């Protein structure tokens with residue numbers, strides 16, 4: 001019997017993981033991407049696999065914090081004022097969802113997805129080999145001020161409700177975790193269930209694995225539309241020709257709105273730009289990845305390599321670099337880690353990527369807009385790496401008529417319609 005076929009639009013981490021699980025289920029898979037899959041958002045990110053992030057982005061206080069930062073050009077949050085109806089609609093929905101009731105509703109499904117993904121990443125590592133610098137030592141939430149530390153300790157208490165393991169470290173203890181670099185912080189919470197990978201190495205290793213398995217990559221090819229027949233998409237239209245398959249999976253990251261618009265219903269998504277820079281030869285490096293809670297940025301070590309990154313900038317779908325945003329990240333890192341020997345990066349070493357952010361901070365997983373053969377996989381905002389493996393496994397379950405391991409109703413792509 002002929003294998004079923006699938007086209008995956010978008011070769012970020014969500015697309016590649018979907019290709020991986022669908023191939024395992026016997027599908028003939030083609031990945032279409034308008035680039036070379038060597039520098040999308042899935043490459044220069046911080047690489048955290050974060051079961052600790054059970055609070056979605058849309059949460060109480062986020063709007064007030066955003067407003068507080070608006071006038072500071074080095075701040076971790078920026079909105080470019082513009083008359084864009086899609087952005088205004090998204091903003092109103094984000095505002096509506098930034099409350100405790102929605103957080104209480106969404107945090108458990110999010111945690112289920114994060115844990116599923118975390119477990120699957122161990123399996124993927126066992127299959128691909130130890131080739132993407134995965135470390136399972138946890139992630140530090142580091143706090144410069146006593147006030148932030150007190151608040152983080154409350155998050156640590158709540159973490160127990162989600163079955164997460166934490167270690168609270170005072171100033172002296174956290175310094176003992178990082179003996180080679182002088183720190184300046186009130187304390188930290190170590191979330192021991194977290195892990196981190198080198199995302200670029202993961203992407204290249206996964207692409208190589210898929211190529212070896214016979215997955216076809218149709219690169220430098222832009223999807224421009226779809227040919228529909230009743231409730232099915234018959235073919236995917238591109239600037240290089242038309243392609244058909246039994247199943248279509250859309251994982252174009254921040255461009256989900258643009259592509260789904262062509263199928264009659266624009267999913268609400270905004271690109272939340274982040275910045276990072278990577279230092280290749282740090283002699284005395286830190287040992288633990290960390291999120292700077294009151295510095296609003298992050299730091300990831302891989303042996304002698306170090307990446308710093310962060311910010312959330314809503315300025316549309318572009319890769320324009322605002323150097324002051326990177327300056328804000330660099331300043332925060334220097335404040336928390338005064339012993340790190342790093343210089344401010346030149347412009348050509350500043351990387352940007354667009355996080356696909358939905359109005360409630362949860363991703364979109366599952367069937368789309370009444371189409372029998374169109375599925376969405378993505379929209380996980382700042383948790384796209386952490387959620388990719390689980391998302392992909394759920395998609396492969398749905399397409400092979402198996403019940404997904406977790407309840408996915410919270411991720412329904414049609415939930416805002």
Ligand SMILES: Cc1cc2nc3c(=O)[nH]c(=O)nc-3n(C[C@H](O)[C@H](O)[C@H](O)COP(=O)(O)OP(=O)(O)OC[C@H]3O[C@@H](n4cnc5c(N)ncnc54)[C@H](O)[C@@H]3O)c2cc1C
Pocket residue numbers: 009010011012013014015032033034035037040041042043044045046047048049050221222223224251252253254255259272273274275276309310311352353354355356377378379380381382383384385386387
């Ligand atoms: C600074 C920063 C740090 C981050 N750190 C973390 C972290 O530590 N942990 C974590 O879990 N997440 C993190 N994230 C978020 C994470 O990187 C993203 O959520 C994730 O990479 C999104 O993956 P994706 O596959 O959905 O989309 P992408 O990686 O954006 O891939 C989408 C692909 O679709 C293609 N595409 C789009 N439109 C079309 C079209 N019309 N035709 C053909 N191809 C198309 C694009 O070319 C692209 O290759 C971070 C993000 C940033 C910016």
